[in-house]
Amino acid sequence: MEETRKTILLIEDRPGPGGSLSMDLEREGYSVIIAPGVPEALHMIRSGGSGVDIVLFDIGSRPETDGVTAARDIPVGPAVPVLLLCPPGDKRVAARTGGISSVACVEKNAGAAAISAAIVSALRGRDKGGTPPDRDRSLRESEEHFRGIFENGPLGMAVVSPELRFMDVNPAFCDMLGFMPDEMSARSLRGITHRDHAAVDAGNIRRLASGEISVYRAETRFVRKDGDTVWGNVTLSAIRDAQGGLRHYLAMVEDITRKKGAEESLRKSVEMFNKSFRSSPASLCIVRIGDARIVEINRAFEATTGYARIELIGRSLLKLGLPDESENRGQVWHRFLTEGSVQNLELRFRDKRGSLRVGLFSSVLIEIGAEPCFLVTILDITENKMVHQRLTQSLGEKEVLMRELQHRVKNNLNTITSLLGLEMERLTDERSRQVFINSQMRIRSMAAIYERLYGSADPEHIELDLYIGDLGHAIFQALDTGGGNLELVMTLAGVRVGAHQAVPLGLIVNELITNAIKYAYPSSGVRGAIRISLGVAGGTAELGVSDDGAGLPEGFDPDNADTMGIRLVKMLARQIGGTMLLSTEKGKGVSVTVKFPL
CATH class of the missing domain: 1.10.287 (Helix Hairpins)
Structure with missing residues (x-):
């Protein structure tokens, strides 16, 4: 009697070119069903597991801990043995699976004959020790395990009919899309897929249905119930019966909306940096810290140095004469390295023609592709x-x-x-x-x-307080006829003015002191004091000259006076943008104040 053809469930998340392993096994006489991952394998066992005789798990590039853990997650029991295809020479996998009776190991590169022999050995061990009750219990455990992953897993999962209608969805997928489970049952995978991805997804799903590919992976946008979109990393697997017919699809969706948002923000940031970098009027270049070689330059840098971009990329900033050999290049680079950020360091440099130029060099530490670099700015001055x-x-x-x-x-x-x-x-x-x-x-x-x-x-400014002090003493000594009875008292704050203001102010002081000596003390021998003050308040200076003499005649109107002295002081005050104020009281002297802007 002819032996029944054995069915192998091959878990192969990174299939080789042309599906070479599955083809080799089929040539050996086995029927091969391919699952791209453990959840798909569990679903296949749950849906039609009675047709699977052995699970062949290619852990390939997985770390050995992940592979062994994944093997434990296939609870098919001794009735359906699991054979791990391990990396060559790796004894750790075999050591870690020694306590699992239904799991064995074989090196993937051992060849088709060796793998076939290992399959035969595993099946014989099953036939000797496996019983129908063991198999039934194993399938029940598989069903419970898959249901636990489906209901409680963090990934969105859905069972989808060949017509792409939702047959079953888990809570994570409902939360991702904002629908209730009963609302999802009335929808299709095609209906929630964003129109920008619909055509590509439809074409690949047809390839999946025809058997051209065993799994379809893509980053796809879905439309939520509220109209917003959500990004999903989708893995869609075809679940087939023992005869290879399409039963349904198993979809697993990881929500990557935040990741895509971060990628978009990063893309915009990079784009903005690139535009700003290339169009900046400042001469910019990016230099690797490790060897001072130029990574990138902008157009302004080309114009400043006279070099074309192709002549600079990959060359050392220091050896190009940036800065010039007359500068201590080692010390300059050491300062860049130790300080990280340097601002407006004046250095000489040479352009392509050899002309010596002067620039303000600045640097800031950045990362380009996880490599530390300097963003160097040269302002040609x-x-x-x-x-x-x-x-x-x-x-x-x-x-x-x-x-x-x-x-x-x-x-x-x-x-x-x-x-x-x-x-x-x-x-x-x-x-x-x-x-x-x-x-x-x-x-x-x-x-x-x-x-x-x-x-x-x-030569254009004068210390007004010193000038008035010297001038006041000179005038007083030249005109004092009181026999030493008159006293000159000066209180002068430090004020600095231009020559165009000093000349009119000197004439004002001369006029006021002269008038006070002549007219305030008409009788010789009369004691008195003439006071000169100079102060500043805000942006305004105030010059005052006063006496304690006889004062002006009764009825004297300074605003309408036609005396030479008063008219001259008023004219000179207006010349410097100032004003004159005169006050007097009979027997108590005269006070003249000139205010002018500094």
């Missing part, structure tokens, strides 16, 4: 440096000219004062002589400014 040098030279020349001009103005003013003095000696009219004296005092106050500017480190 060669033209700026040249302009700065020209400006410095020009300013130096301007300062020399300005000092010479101030010296000549001072000398000319002193000459005018001397000429006025010579003319004054010929005058006999006291009133005319007084006009000449006043003019001399005003000219000397201006000459004093240029004298101070000529000796200053800054």
Whole structure:
């Protein structure tokens, strides 16, 4: 009587080219059913396990612990032995399966004959020790084990009819899609698949149904009940009967929505970085930390250095003259390595033509493909440096000219004062002589400014407090006719002003002190004090000159006064953008305040 053809359930998650193992076994006379994984194998055993005589498990590239654990997850009992195809020379698998009576091992590379012999040996051992009750119990255990995985597993699982209608779905798949189990039974796999994936999935499912492929894997989008989409890593296996006919499909779906979201965010981030990197006006290059070789550059870097991209990729940043050999390259690179982030380090470098240029080098630590790199920025400041040098030279020349001009103005003013003095000696009219004296005092106050500017480190600005202090003492000594009875009291805060403000302010001080000495104390021998103050509040300075003399005549209106002194002070205050305030009280002196912006 002819022996019944044995059926092998081959669990092969990474099948070889052309399904060579299954073809070899079929040539040996076996009927082969292929399952891509343990859950599919369990489902096949549950659905039609009575037709399986032996399970052949190719653990291939799996770690041996995963393979042995997976073998334990196939509870078919001694009635259906499990034969593990192990990596060559690996004795650990055999050692770990020694306590499992229904599991044996054989090296995968032993050849078809050796594997066939191992199958025959395992089947003989089954025939000697296996009984129908053992087989029934084993199948019940298989059914319970699969149902436990199906109901409680973290992966979405579904049994799908050949027409792609859902026959059974587990809670994880319902949660993933937001449907209740009874709602899922009214739907199809095609109906929940996003339209962007429908055509590709349909074509591969046809190949799966025809037997062209044993399993179909893809990343697919599904449409949830609320209209949102969810990404799933889908494994679809064809479950066949003993005659090879398609019974149904087993679908396993891992929710990878968060993973795809992270990938999309990373993709956008990389895209944004690439666009910013290439279009940045700053010269950028990415350099490996290990050997200082250039990984990538942008267009601005090409323009700055004169090199084309193909000439730079893979070459050392240091050996290219970036920075120049006149710099301590080793020390510069050491600083990059130790500090990680360097900002605006001024270095000389050479372009492709050999021209020496100046740049501000900056670096920041980044990772490219898990490899640490520097993102180096070079800001070419060669033209700026040249302009700065020209400006410095020009300013130096301007300062020399300005000092010479101030010296000549001072000398000319002193000459005018001397000429006025010579003319004054010929005058006999006291009133005319007084006009000449006043003019001399005003000219000397201006000459004093240029004298101070000529000796200053800054030829365009003056310390107003020092200038007023010197000027006040000079005027007081020249005009004090009180026999030492008049006192000059000065309270001066430090204020720095330009020459265009100092000249009018000097004239104002000269005018106010002169008027106070002449008119506040008409009687000789009268004791009194003239006070000068200078202060700053915010951006406004305040200059005050006051006396404790006789005060102005009763009915005197300073706003409508036509006296030369008052008119001159008002005009000079307006010249510097300021205002003048005069207050007086008979017998208590006069106070004049000039406020002006700094």
